[in-house]
Amino acid sequence: MNKRIQMRNIVLKIILIMGLAVGVYLSFQQSFPAILNSASKTVQNTYIWTSIIAMFAGFINIYYTTKRDVKFIYPDLINLIMTIVALFLAQTYSMIPLSFWGIIVGFIQYFDWKSNVTETGETKLLRVDKTAIYIMLAGAVVAFLIVGILMIIGHEGQGLITGAFTTGTGLIASFLLAKRYFIAEYIFFALNVLMLSTYLISGQFMLMIVPLVYFANNIVFLFFNRVSDYD
Numbered sequence: 001m002n003k004r005i006q007m008r009n010i011v012l013k014i015i016l017i018m019g020l021a022v023g024v025y026l027s028f029q030q031s032f033p034a035i036l037n038s039a040s041k042t043v044q045n046t047y048i049w050t051s052i053i054a055m056f057a058g059f060i061n062i063y064y065t066t067k068r069d070v071k072f073i074y075p076d077l078i079n080l081i082m083t084i085v086a087l088f089l090a091q092t093y094s095m096i097p098l099s100f101w102g103i104i105v106g107f108i109q110y111f112d113w114k115s116n117v118t119e120t121g122e123t124k125l126l127r128v129d130k131t132a133i134y135i136m137l138a139g140a141v142v143a144f145l146i147v148g149i150l151m152i153i154g155h156e157g158q159g160l161i162t163g164a165f166t167t168g169t170g171l172i173a174s175f176l177l178a179k180r181y182f183i184a185e186y187i188f189f190a191l192n193v194l195m196l197s198t199y200l201i202s203g204q205f206m207l208m209i210v211p212l213v214y215f216a217n218n219i220v221f222l223f224f225n226r227v228s229d230y231d
Contacts, residue, residue, distance in 0.1 A: 004226075005122075008224035008225070015216045016059060020056065023055050023059060026052075026209065032044045033047075046085070046089060054079050057078040057082065061075040066221045068125070072109075072110075073106060073107075080102045087099065123180060125180055132176060132183065135176055169190075185221045189215075
């Protein structure tokens with residue numbers, strides 16, 4: 001293992017520890033949406049705990065993903081399943097199909113990455129090729145359809161247009177990453193900047209905390225991982 005990879009792993013552990021510490025703090029701040037005010041305590045507590053578990057699993061998932069380690073699949077599935085439960089309880093039904101799509105992409109990523117593990121135990125990355133371009137073109141069509149649907153039925157969370165754009169573009173990036181294309185991380189970088197800027201401008205500083213953990217991992221991926229390692 002070269003010094004660059006050793007340094008990457010050290011930085012990732014620091015980010016993970018900080019992320020988990022942030023998770024503990026946010027756990028005490030966790031509440032349920034207003035729609036659950038009249039729900040039973042069991043439903044309210046279930047929502048809170050599924051949200052907390054999803055958050056922690058998400059941090060661990062991005063840690064293994066940035067290391068290009070196929071063990072990402074376990075926290076990834078936990079994150080997505082818990083998210084589906086939380087969305088169902090909060091009656092945010094429009095977002096549930098995206099989580100099911102995430103599960104499908106997660107398995108695609110797992111089997112593709114597992115089939116391309118190098119002797120170092122990390123998955124080999126790919127440069128942009130014709131297949132990546134086809135994926136981006138097809139993904140753009142799907143993304144525009146999703147944007148249209150979300151604009152019709154309403155998109156919870158961020159502003160309607162921004163939320164729809166980041167959702168559609170994120171689907172393209174997720175599939176590209178599942179197929180090992182390094183360019184996916186550049187797309188995630190742009191989405192992270194857009195999302196964090198939106199929260200910053202709107203003064204929603206608390207909402208920036210979790211995305212900042214993902215953004216830190218995104219930067220580490222771009223800085224330390226190399227496609228050229230396998231040329």
